[in-house]
Amino acid sequence: MSLQPYSSPIERIWYWTFRGFCALVLLFLMIPVLVIIPLSFSSGSFLTYPLPGFSLHWYKTIFSAGPWLDSLKNSLIVAPLATLLAMAFGTLAAVGLNKADFPGKSFILALLISPMIVPLVIVAVGMYFFFAQIGLLNSYAGLVLAHAVLGVPFVVITVNATLQGFDYNQVRAGASLGAHPLRVFFTIVLPQIIPGVASGGLFAFATSFDEVVVALFIASPTERTLPMQMFSGIRENISPAIAAMATIMILLSVLLLLVMEMLRRRSEKMRINR
Amino acid sequence: MTSALAMSQPAISEKVPGLKAQLRRAERLRKLKAIALVAPLAIFLVIAFVIPISNMLWRSVDNSEVMQVMPETARLLTEWDGKDLPSEAVFSVFAQELRDSRTGGGLGRIGRRLNYEDPTFRTLLTQTLRTLPATTEKTWSETLQSIHPRWSETDTWLALQRAAPATTDRYLLAALDLQRGSDGSIERIDENQRVYQQVFVRTLVIAGGVTLICLLMGFPLAYLLATLPTSQSNLLMIFVLLPFWTSLLVRTAAWIVLLQSGGLVNTTLMTLGLIESPLQLVFNRIGVFFAMVHILLPFMILPLYSVMKGISPVYQRAATSLGAHPFAAFWQIYVPQTLSGVAAGTILVFIMAIGYYITPALVGGPSDQMVSYFVAYYTNTTNNWGMAAALGTFLLIATLLLYLVYHKLVNQKQLIRN
Numbered sequence: 001m002s003l004q005p006y007s008s009p010i011e012r013i014w015y016w017t018f019r020g021f022c023a024l025v026l027l028f029l030m031i032p033v034l035v036i037i038p039l040s041f042s043s044g045s046f047l048t049y050p051l052p053g054f055s056l057h058w059y060k061t062i063f064s065a066g067p068w069l070d071s072l073k074n075s076l077i078v079a080p081l082a083t084l085l086a087m088a089f090g091t092l093a094a095v096g097l098n099k100a101d102f103p104g105k106s107f108i109l110a111l112l113i114s115p116m117i118v119p120l121v122i123v124a125v126g127m128y129f130f131f132a133q134i135g136l137l138n139s140y141a142g143l144v145l146a147h148a149v150l151g152v153p154f155v156v157i158t159v160n161a162t163l164q165g166f167d168y169n170q171v172r173a174g175a176s177l178g179a180h181p182l183r184v185f186f187t188i189v190l191p192q193i194i195p196g197v198a199s200g201g202l203f204a205f206a207t208s209f210d211e212v213v214v215a216l217f218i219a220s221p222t223e224r225t226l227p228m229q230m231f232s233g234i235r236e237n238i239s240p241a242i243a244a245m246a247t248i249m250i251l252l253s254v255l256l257l258l259v260m261e262m263l264r265r266r267s268e269k270m271r272i273n274r
Numbered sequence: 275m276t277s278a279l280a281m282s283q284p285a286i287s288e289k290v291p292g293l294k295a296q297l298r299r300a301e302r303l304r305k306l307k308a309i310a311l312v313a314p315l316a317i318f319l320v321i322a323f324v325i326p327i328s329n330m331l332w333r334s335v336d337n338s339e340v341m342q343v344m345p346e347t348a349r350l351l352t353e354w355d356g357k358d359l360p361s362e363a364v365f366s367v368f369a370q371e372l373r374d375s376r377t378g379g380g381l382g383r384i385g386r387r388l389n390y391e392d393p394t395f396r397t398l399l400t401q402t403l404r405t406l407p408a409t410t411e412k413t414w415s416e417t418l419q420s421i422h423p424r425w426s427e428t429d430t431w432l433a434l435q436r437a438a439p440a441t442t443d444r445y446l447l448a449a450l451d452l453q454r455g456s457d458g459s460i461e462r463i464d465e466n467q468r469v470y471q472q473v474f475v476r477t478l479v480i481a482g483g484v485t486l487i488c489l490l491m492g493f494p495l496a497y498l499l500a501t502l503p504t505s506q507s508n509l510l511m512i513f514v515l516l517p518f519w520t521s522l523l524v525r526t527a528a529w530i531v532l533l534q535s536g537g538l539v540n541t542t543l544m545t546l547g548l549i550e551s552p553l554q555l556v557f558n559r560i561g562v563f564f565a566m567v568h569i570l571l572p573f574m575i576l577p578l579y580s581v582m583k584g585i586s587p588v589y590q591r592a593a594t595s596l597g598a599h600p601f602a603a604f605w606q607i608y609v610p611q612t613l614s615g616v617a618a619g620t621i622l623v624f625i626m627a628i629g630y631y632i633t634p635a636l637v638g639g640p641s642d643q644m645v646s647y648f649v650a651y652y653t654n655t656t657n658n659w660g661m662a663a664a665l666g667t668f669l670l671i672a673t674l675l676l677y678l679v680y681h682k683l684v685n686q687k688q689l690i691r692n
Contacts, residue, residue: 011600022498025491025571026513032528032568033520035538039531047531049538089315096311100304108316110681115323117677119629121646122327122666125653129333130326149323152315210521213631217653230523234636238530246524253519257512260519 033250040243047238058244068245071229077140078225079208082147086204089148090155091197095189097156098163109156116153120213123150128217138220146214151204158203162196162267195267202256202263209252331670334449334663337442339387340434343380344371348438351431359415360431366414368434372399373406384437386657390444391433398424445664470648470665477644480559480634481627484566485574488623489616491567492574496615499575500582518572526636529565530556533637561637569633570626574619581615614683621680625673645669 003015039047043055062068093112097105115123127146128137136142166189174184190197212227219225226245233242341348346367354360375381381403385396402421410417418425436442447453447460451468455461462468495514499507517525532538533555540552555561585608593603631646645665652662 018494018498022495025495026510028491028568029517029571030513032525032532033517035532036524036528046536047527048534048536049541089318093312093315096308096313099308099311100301102305102309108312111319111324112312112315115319117625117673118327119631119646119666119669119673121629121631121649122330122670123323125649125662125666126326126330127322128653129659130329145322149319152319156315206519210523212523213650217650227521227523230521230527231632231636234523234527234530238527242527243531246521246527249521249524250516253516253521257515257519 036243036246037250039240040247042240042243045239047240047243058240061241062244062248067224067229068241071224071226072245074140074223075209075226078143078147078223079205081144082151082208083201083205085144085148086151086155087197087201090152090200090204091159091193094156094159094163095185097160098166112156113153115149120150120211124214124217127214131218137218138223140223143215143219143223143225146218147208147211148204150211150214151207154203154207155197155200158200159193159196162193166192195263199260199263202260206253206256209249327670330663331667332663333659334445334667335441335443336660336663337387337437337444338440339383340437341440343375343384344368347371347434351435351438354431354435356428356432356435359426359428362413362415364431365418365425369406369414369418372403373408376403387437388433390658390660391437392430395433398422398430442660445660446667448661449664449668473643473645473648473665474668476642477628480562480566480642480644481624481630484563484570484627485620485624487563487567488571488574489620492571492578492619493612493616496575496578496582499579500585501587514572514575517568518576522569522632525568526565526633529561529568529637533561533564556637558639559642562634562642565633565637566627566630570623573626574623577619577622578612578615581612581618585611617683618680621676621683625676625680628672628676629669 003012007015038051039049040058041054041056042051043053043057044051062072090112097109123146127142131137131139131142131146136145170188171184174188175181179187210227211225212231215223215225215228216231219228226249230242230245233239233245344367347364350364350367351360354364372381375384381399385399388395388399402418402425405421407417412420415425424430444454448463449470451463451471452460453463499510499514502510530537534540535552535554537555539555540549543549544552555564589611590603590607593607594600598606628644629646630644631650634642634644635647646669649662649666649669652658652665
């Protein structure tokens, strides 16, 4: 829809109504993110406007020894390990799925994607019972495994998508020149699909870093992750410490978004260069 | 690609004997390699995901408590006709097995299970155990009946009989507000005890409402993003992607800050003089809608945007040049082309919405909790795992059915594009 010199007044009104509505939707999307940042610099102890004064007090709170720092540490232990696991398993599987057709392939693909579909609470309760039986309840290992399961579909999907544009003649060329399949994979395939692997990994990392339902069920206070700490913070005493941690996490999302955009540009460039 | 290779070969393979077999072997090897690459993840998911969930679903029909703790009693009771009191054999085996149940936590397990039949059953068992002698000179039926008069009622034994089989449909029925009547037929439970139908309806209403609002807000914005020049739309896309990448809990906390009675929305409205006292906007349905729409809106905008980006503007222009009113051209020419995106976004948002737990738990009131909340509640708070599993089963079935529809639609879209 665009405004032309010959547009009728009704079209003009409609045009500006439409633009105005879109602006409101964008405002709706951004306002929670924007509102919480100033509150983290509040010198008061309530999450309300107007701010009583400026202070970095709450940043000091979350970064001095205590539950916030512990939970941040736990998240920084669990998320990278879960991401690595998801990336390794997911990349292998995506490469396999693109290698040949085999019976039951669509069923397997559905299985690999399913952790993304099944409601989290069902995953959480299922893992709670199962991990209790095999002794993984309240352990870092259990949490890492659970988050790897949740992250795997993202890696499979992104690597799969990257492989759709991959020219397999390169693999044949490598093989015909006598390279071992592993060498072909690491020197020819992997460098080209790395943007897909990395963006899948970022999704998996963000999933683990934001996941609270499964963690609430299978982790004890010792393994308390950052989302768990935020959850109990919101539930029990909502203080500007939450806003401070939220600001840090928003900065992290901006970083993720930038890296994601960079990866997208890079994979697009590769496609054009070919 | 592999099939193309195989198809181009017949002409050669007729001339060179054995080549066909070699190609077949090579093809088989490729397949095996492909399977070997997928296998680690498939096995990992089966162990860490499929087995735990199947395990949990099994609990919705699992009724093995009495059968495991009192195997002989359970076996004898299934043969009992339920008319007169059971035979002396049942009484004596029951007394024996009740005494044995004290070790190994068996008593707790059957007590919890039997309390679902009759809320006083656990007390009856512990009271009986306290005075149960190791041996008796009378018959066991007399002994038990003298300890507690309820052992002379057939209803007590009928309750035990109902709990005896290895599987039960009581949890699945209860999750739909149904029960087995005394004659075994399925009937609705008392009106004032019906809970779950309301919960399911509420879940569908909230998910449906959230989906509709997302569509109404997302469609115009996706249209704007798809029709603007790329440099501008990329900039505006950040407004969609930044919240998308922001932690769900951060956004939920932000909505509480915005909507609470001393929050920004209420203060603004009061400063403007639109309202006199703060509105209750959070910890009720309004708060749930605000937070859920905000979280799910990007999932509506992104598929819509990707479909709209691929729609050529020439058809709409052709319609207008042929004399169609711009609105008619938009509605009759443009909108039908977006339907695959609308369907994909709608089902995606709906699937995600019906499973929501955290957001309603934080910004909703007691009457805004959805099915997931009750699954968590029965698991953590009351340890009624059968009930948690039954509600979870229905939630999972609904999700998977919707996903099947989504899958069909998205595949069709790809077919059309090809």
